[in-house]
Amino acid sequence: MQVNNILSARRFGAYFKKHLVDNYRLYLMSLIVLTGLLLFALLFAIFAEPSIRTYTDLIPSFLIGLYVAGLIFTSKSFSELGNKSRGIDYLLLPASHLEKFLTTLLITTIGFLAVYHVAFFLAVKAGEGIISLRNGTPLINDLAYNREADGWYINYFIWFVAQAMFLLGTVYFQKYSLVKTVLCFFIFLTGMYLINAIFAQIFFHKYMKDWKAQFPFIGVNILLPHNMEAHTLQYSMNFVMLELPKRAWKPLLYFFEYFVPPILWTVAYFKLRDKEI
Amino acid sequence: MISIQNLSFSYRKNKPLFEGLDLNLEAGYIYGLLGKNGAGKSSLLKQMAGLLFPQGGVCKVMGYEARYRQPDFLRNLFMVPEEFYLPQVRINNYVKAYAPFYPDFSNTSFREYLEEFQIPTDQRLTEMSYGQKKKVLISFALATNTKALIMDEPTNGLDIPSKSQFRKVIAAAVSEEKCIVISTHQVRDLDNLIDNIVIIDNHKIIFRQDVDAVNDKLSFKTVSNVEDAGSVLYANSSLRGHAVVTENTDKEQSRIDMEMLFNAVLEQPERISKIFN
Numbered sequence: 046m047q048v049n050n051i052l053s054a055r056r057f058g059a060y061f062k063k064h065l066v067d068n069y070r071l072y073l074m075s076l077i078v079l080t081g082l083l084l085f086a087l088l089f090a091i092f093a094e095p096s097i098r099t100y101t102d103l104i105p106s107f108l109i110g111l112y113v114a115g116l117i118f119t120s121k122s123f124s125e126l127g128n129k130s131r132g133i134d135y136l137l138l139p140a141s142h143l144e145k146f147l148t149t150l151l152i153t154t155i156g157f158l159a160v161y162h163v164a165f166f167l168a169v170k171a172g173e174g175i176i177s178l179r180n181g182t183p184l185i186n187d188l189a190y191n192r193e194a195d196g197w198y199i200n201y202f203i204w205f206v207a208q209a210m211f212l213l214g215t216v217y218f219q220k221y222s223l224v225k226t227v228l229c230f231f232i233f234l235t236g237m238y239l240i241n242a243i244f245a246q247i248f249f250h251k252y253m254k255d256w257k258a259q260f261p262f263i264g265v266n267i268l269l270p271h272n273m274e275a276h277t278l279q280y281s282m283n284f285v286m287l288e289l290p291k292r293a294w295k296p297l298l299y300f301f302e303y304f305v306p307p308i309l310w311t312v313a314y315f316k317l318r319d320k321e322i
Numbered sequence: 323m324i325s326i327q328n329l330s331f332s333y334r335k336n337k338p339l340f341e342g343l344d345l346n347l348e349a350g351y352i353y354g355l356l357g358k359n360g361a362g363k364s365s366l367l368k369q370m371a372g373l374l375f376p377q378g379g380v381c382k383v384m385g386y387e388a389r390y391r392q393p394d395f396l397r398n399l400f401m402v403p404e405e406f407y408l409p410q411v412r413i414n415n416y417v418k419a420y421a422p423f424y425p426d427f428s429n430t431s432f433r434e435y436l437e438e439f440q441i442p443t444d445q446r447l448t449e450m451s452y453g454q455k456k457k458v459l460i461s462f463a464l465a466t467n468t469k470a471l472i473m474d475e476p477t478n479g480l481d482i483p484s485k486s487q488f489r490k491v492i493a494a495a496v497s498e499e500k501c502i503v504i505s506t507h508q509v510r511d512l513d514n515l516i517d518n519i520v521i522i523d524n525h526k527i528i529f530r531q532d533v534d535a536v537n538d539k540l541s542f543k544t545v546s547n548v549e550d551a552g553s554v555l556y557a558n559s560s561l562r563g564h565a566v567v568t569e570n571t572d573k574e575q576s577r578i579d580m581e582m583l584f585n586a587v588l589e590q591p592e593r594i595s596k597i598f599n
Contacts, residue, residue: 050392056423063419067409130407137371139396139423322373 052143060140064148075118076160083110083168091176099187100169107165108200114161115204119153119211120223123317127219132322142318150310154208202302209309216316237261254284262297264288323349323384323470323501324370330378331365339365341525343379347518349469350498351532354516355505356584361522363505364404367472370503371401383470397424400463402473408455410448413441417462426467435461438491439484452479460488464495471495472503477511489515509580519580521587529587531598533578539597540586541570542579555593556586569597 065072083106090106091097125135135145169184177183214226238261245259249267253259258266265287289297324347332338339362347353357363368374369381372388372395381388386395409416413436421427436443439457447455456479463471477485492515496502506512519536521529531539540555544563548554556567565579567586587594 050394053393056393059422063422066415066419067411128407130403130405133371133373133401133403133405134407136373136391137396137399137401138420139393141393142391144393319375321375322368 051141052147053141056140057144057147060138060144061148061151063138064152072156072160076164079110079114079161080164080167080171083165084171086110087168087172088175091172097184098182099185101187103169103184110165111161111200111204112207115153115157116207116211117223118157119208120215120226122149122153122212123215126216126320126322127222129322132320136320136322143314146310146314146317150212153212154205199302205306206301206309209306209313213309213313213316216313216320249287258284262289262294323347324503325382326366326369326379327381328379329369329376329381331369331374331376333365338525343526345520345527345530347501347503347520349501350496351518352492352496352502352504352516353518353520354509354512354580355503355520355522356509356580357505357507357522358588359507362525363507363522364474366522367401367474367503367505370470370472371399372396373401398468399470399472400424400466400468402456402459402463402471402476404475404478406456406459408447408459410446412446413443413458416447416458420462421466424466424468428465428467431467432461432465435464435491439487453481453484456480457484457487460491464491467500469499470501470503472505474505475507476504477506477508485511509584513578513580519583521584523588523591528591529594529598535598536578536583537570537575538573539570540576540578540583541568541572541574542566542576542582543568543574555590556582558582558585 087103087106090103097103125131138145173183210230211223211226214229215222218225241259241261242256245253245265246256249259249265252267252269253265254268266284267287268283269285324345326343326345329340329343329345330338331340343366345366355363355366365374369376370383370388372381372383372391375389383395384398386392388395409419411419417429417432421429433443436458439454439461441450441454441457441461445454447458450458456476460473460476463473477488480488489511492502492504504512504516516533518532519529520527542565544565546563548557548559548564548566552571553569554566555569558565565582567579567582570576
């Protein structure tokens with residue numbers, strides 16, 4: 046019988062089930078610990094900052110938790126590959142690389158997001174109970190009408206990009222992947238900044254105060270040409286930010302939101318396929 | 323069954339482990355892969371399992387290129403590595419998680435092998451000694467009924483009774499369509515078990531003969547005087563006299579001493595090669 050060596054629903058189901066059976070204790074414990082930590086962090090934030098009265102005020106805590114917990118959790122995936130005996134067990138289990146990769150991807154994206162939202166909800170409800178017992182006034186749910194719809198969803202897109210980056214990091218680096226990925230990310234950012242600085246100098250050298258007056262994908266701070274003669278006294282007043290036009294950053298943003306995570310996941314998959322132990 | 327052609331591999335540049343290595347192993351036999359420490363036994367087994375990739379040449383098992391680790395290939399190959407991993411579950415749960423990936427797995431055979439090794443089936447794997455865990459893994463490996471079974475130092479960590487149990491179960495498990503490859507540096511552990519001997523040294527296979535050919539061409543005996551033994555290929559002195567390996571010119575029947583054969587091949591590769599060609 047010809048076997049599908051790329052993706053078989055039955056085998057994928059069996060592998061996913063095996064993964065859950067192997068890890069359900071860890072995941073349950075993580076849910077409890079995460080809820081506890083979030084509750085502790087929320088209570089600390091609320092008691093330390095009495096101005097926190099609404100759900101909107103909790104959004105920074107929500108996002109910090111989402112990024113910190115999500116990226117640590119993602120950086121723990123493929124930890125088998127950092128251990129010889131576990132790596133052999135993982136790579137030789139008769140499931141395809143795609144099935145193994147998809148399992149990890151689903152667990153670290155949809156699985157994590159679902160668990161995190163449940164944990165945050167539980168923490169907020171528990172925290173609210175404690176606060177209303179103490180103060181007699183619960184937090185006000187203003188999310189329905191006090192939320193900036195355009196600014197909200199972008200956090201999830203950025204989270205997916207960061208998740209994809211950390212997932213790639215875990216496949217690339219067998220040990221200390223979290224630290225190494227963060228380091229690589231900063232090296233990459235610095236590299237981009239310096240390359241942008243070179244191009245900014247090439248194009249706008251005589252209009253720029255110094256080489257740092259630029260930021261990749263945002264724009265360049267330039268001195269307007271007609272004010273250059275009289276710049277000595279009110280120097281900074283004559284500078285304007287030459288921003289990337291909308292027709293340029295819109296496709297870039299679209300690419301960043303919808304293409305960067307799948308590209309990074311694909312690279313991670315191919316790296317997993319080529320893994321040797 | 324296993325076909326390795328012109329294999330080249332190195333961990334470091336300018337320090338080759340294999341250079342132009344050729345090896346063909348057929349179904350229906352138990353192969354003993356012998357070699358000194360660092361000769362590349364484990365690396366060769368990893369090439370067969372697809373855990374390491376050839377840098378030159380090709381390694382095919384059952385017609386599949388091992389490096390792609392396709393599920394159809396993996397479900398017909400089981401590797402017992404020297405350093406192995408077993409999850410922290412009961413034996414029954416281990417079987418539930420892993421057996422669905424091996425279509426020919428026999429639970430009855432698994433229980434019989436465990437019984438042979440005197441392993442209690444209700445025990446947690448974490449509560450077992452290293453030797454007991456190894457016996458569980460060997461039992462599972464045999465019960466999967468994969469066409470290729472490769473074992474890296476399987477007798478390491480087994481006590482003396484377990485080593486003879488091991489020989490017994492392996493001898494019973496071999497069949498027409500199965501190819502078993504066992505690597506070891508404890509060559510005596512494979513006495514009376516293997517029917518083909520492969521010796522690896524200096525990046526190459528320097529000896530590959532079946533037991534009948536070895537019996538036919540070489541004689542293993544103990545003499546009181548080495549000079550009386552004739553054309554000695556290798557001699558080892560002890561209180562009982564001198565154990566020698568000689569060319570079997572008189573067609574005597576003798577019992578192969580693996581250790582003596584191994585040493586003779588390493589010390590006199592050219593003379594041995596001349597005898598067998």
